[in-house]
Amino acid sequence: MVCQHTPTLHTHTHTHTHTYSHTRCSGHSAPDASKPPESAVSRGPGQVAALEGMAMFRKAAAAAGALLFAVSLALLGWRAEGQANGREKKEVAGDSIIYLGQERDPWRPLIRTTANLTEISSIKSSFQFRTFDPEGAIFYGDTKSGEDWFVLSLRDGFPLMQISKEEVLVSVTGGLKLNDGKWHTLEVSNEGKFVILEVDGLSGLEVGMQSKQTQEVISGELRLALGGILISKDKLIVQFEPQMDGCVREGSWLNLSIPWEAEADELWLCYQNIQPGSYFAGKGLAVFNTSAFSVDEERGFRVEIWGNFGQMDGSILSLKTSQDELLFSTAASNGTKEVVVTFRGEQVAVKSSLRRLLITFLKDLVKVLPDDEESESITLPVGAESHPGYLTTLREGHLAIGGLLGEGISGSHFLTGCLEKIQVQGKALDLDLAVKHMSVSSHSCPA
Template sequence: FDSEFEIRTLDPEGIIFFGDIGTERNWFLLAVHQGYLRAQTVHEDNQVIVSTGTVISDGQWKTVQVSKQERGIFVNVGGATAVKMEQSRESQVVELGGGLLRIAIGALMPNGIIDVGLNPALDGCLRNWDWVKQDSSILQHRVQESDAQRCWEHIGPGSFFPGEAVACLPLQAVLENMTLVRENPNWNFTVGLSFHPAPGSRGVLFAIVDPQNKTVLSVSIDKELVLHFRGKVLGSGTLSSNPCSMGSHNLELLVMERQFAMKMGTEQGVMQLDQDDLEHLKSIWSHSGSRLYLGGQPGGSSFFHGCLQVKIQGTVVDVDLAEVKHTGIRSHSCPSTMEIRDQNRARSM
């Protein structure tokens, strides 16, 4: 599996590469787990061996080298050994017998049966690679020709939406570790949106959808920021043109007994909420069939183009929880302001 590459990611979990020799019972995996480099392999008794190394998900470029030395597999990061794993006897025998080596980058093998206990999708960027000392010029060409796979020069936290894509998440999966109890007499919830729209972008940032696929609560951009609840405009706010903001905006939304409170920049507003609306919202919030849409809403229209980060109850929503997600969405990284503008200009040409 001797390989070398540079990697940059903010994603806390996903596969860097997977390889096997001769059989699916003889494999090696290099991945990211909880922000750390992670290597896995399997021995003769099907025991999976896991070794964790250095922090990898800090958004900085790192040089990674994978090599086999003295019956072991070594993974170096920045020239220092980060992971060392013993190679199984079966693997050595297969190698001596000239078994077929296969490599999958950013995924497991198609139609494979191996469960590695990870979310395989990794939002990251690779460059200057040398995969098992083989010619990979075709792969290099395909990446350069693909907008969805091209690396940005600079990245920051958040999720990037290309203006033609939506992510749909089960609401209960999002709320699983958050403190929301319907029977609590002081029931409330908070939503925080940090977003950077591409120039001229309009569309839905955030929507709560009921089991009948009707949008109950949404925040959208249409020249100004608009809050809809049960089909009615509940509030709106002006998008700041302050040059110091560099096009970035922050919205805080608090729903509590009998009222909505909305704050964006220096603007604040409080809207009354009757008991029937509150009970309806509570029931949607706790229903297993409810969905959270990001970057759009049901019906395939009003897509948002730009960067977005959503917090519910103060916790960042992990877009990788989506049951439906367009391949053009970057779950854990956003380009710089200038790169958003340049991309939007290229789209309009």
């Protein structure tokens, strides 16, 4: 059965909230209770409509339409090369590939520009976008120095648009998931009463707007930004994690030819081909506080890692207690073709031909299980008399992926290689939530 998640529209005012949402599956009809009222303006599959009888929503639609006309959802690509403009900002052109996941403050835009609204004539934008990341900021635009704003992002893999205009807030999400690692062509346009997002030439999001009010003539400056926002995140209707491990290319946006400004000295390029996973370039690690995980003394603590261990080199995992003691580490060696497991100074080695490694910390032992082969499992006794209740010391410790923990959260023996999947206590580990080195790619590896 194939299901399509259709858009959800939230209209927020000081006193009212209206929500429409349904899921359509091929061969099955959506429940009648989930359909929008017949009086709503609708168009095409996966549409979101506005009730003509609701004056407050008409105000939101008109305001959103005016702002979208100005911003036109312009997304872009540009050269990684640039030049200084004399104001300590690097200027970049708008016609090449750029990596959105470059390290910086997570909400701060990677690149921004300012244009006079009178210079804008086009109301259609297109670009290509690729990611495995399910969540993150893509594009931001505003007028009136941030009083009216627009944000395009991903959340759970679906496109999410959020708009604010004169204290009226609108959010729209839906369409097809875009975080499949393929290049998708996105086109956003404003056609009469409708704002349309097309994905690979097919209808994605379609928002119908109806108002009897005269559309506001917008003047002044328009600010555009990529990979972040220029307002407080507290103003967002739907909260999301801003970091985006993705790429944009071949952007055609509005009719502007002015350069964009980047605060970074160098802009990172994208890998030509990618695969799912977390990539470590041998320059740094990702660190979590173990207080973020549930460490149960009876059930233990589980860490599971997938990947081609034979192509890795360096420390894969290390674990320190609340007393800053290095308790456990795992490292791969290209030279010896082994994976070495160390627990409180005791070392054991397994062949690096494995593709999966499960480490379980129990109150009286540590079990290392390669490739789910019980016959190859390794058991390391804890010594309950000399180390009573050692699991409790993990509750305020540190877990590092991609390096050997040193003093505090510093590290060494950094990993070079791709970890296809990481789970802690049975749940996928998102490295975007870690304190990590800028060289670590959270959701993609070079293929």
